[in-house]
Amino acid sequence: MRLAVLGSGSGGNSLIIESAGKRLLLDVGFSCRQIEQRLAGLGVDLEQVDALLLTHEHQDHCRGADVMLRRYGLPTYATQGTLDGAGLSAEAVGEVRAIRSGKPFEVSEAPGFWVEAFGIPHDAREPVGFVIEDAEGCRIGLAADLGSRSQLAWGRLQDLDCLVIETNHDLQMLRTGPYPWHLKQRVAGRHGHLSNREAADGVAELLSDRLSSVVLYHLSETNNLPALAAEAVGDRLDRDGSAARVVVTRQHEPTPWIEIQRGAHSLASGAWRQGTLF
Ligand SMILES: [Zn+2]
Ligand SMILES: [Zn+2]
DSSP, X not given: OEEEEEEOSTTOOEEEXXXXXXXXXXXXXXXXXXXXXXXXXXXXXXXXXXXXXXXXXXXHHHTTHHHHHHXXXXXXXXXXXXXXXXXXOHHHHSOEEEEOXXXXXXXXXXXTOEEEEEEOOSSSSSOEEEEEEOTTOOEEEEEOSXXXXXXXXXXXXXXXXXXXXXXXXXXXXXXXXXXXHHHHHHHHSTTSOOBHHHHHHHHHTTOOTTOOEEEEEOOOTTTOOHHHHHXXXXXHHHHTTOOOEEEEOOSSSOOOOEEOOTTOOOGGGTOOOOOEEO
């Protein structure tokens, strides 16, 4: 399995997962044209994507959905709350499928891919995170746009090979930064976004002998710096003896493909962290 983040931050989020010639897009927070261009840079045509999964209806996750669905007829999976919030209905755009949190399903357009959605604390109608497993049993978890770590979410994000987690802000930068007070309250609140520190604590709780990659996602360009996010999570991994590599994502450029192998590393192997990739 491999994944690439097309871009991430408050201006737009999207990532692609590929396994055995099948491809899933997770969120499309850029215009359809932007998605096409960023995919082309990774050697993928949007026609080659088999299905779209949406986490929630905020524009930075759904911006391109309407046009993309009309133009490409891409089968789309999301909770009913997200479909309603994003104005995506079968009559309007075609193949949309309502999913329920806690009910794993196999993506029929991409057999071998199993998906489990789980509810997360965020100020949207019915937001979810995902665990996605391929036919080899390789597992990726996505936890973004959540104001706090919930037992439910952390219970689902177990035994992962790759964790994609939000490191939205550095609390000090948020406090002293330019956002108006009410927005600072929203971002830092229980239904807002995870700080670097909260994400680092959250990662520490999910370490296992198979977690080989931690992808830092949804960094604020105003209230965070890539180096701060990488340091917060990297220090925590070092302290806990994890060999997992850290990949920091950016708003305006895609990551390269990130190869994920099942159980590629183990805590017992004594290997150290491969380093941080910006
Ligand atoms: Zn967002
Ligand atoms: Zn959001």
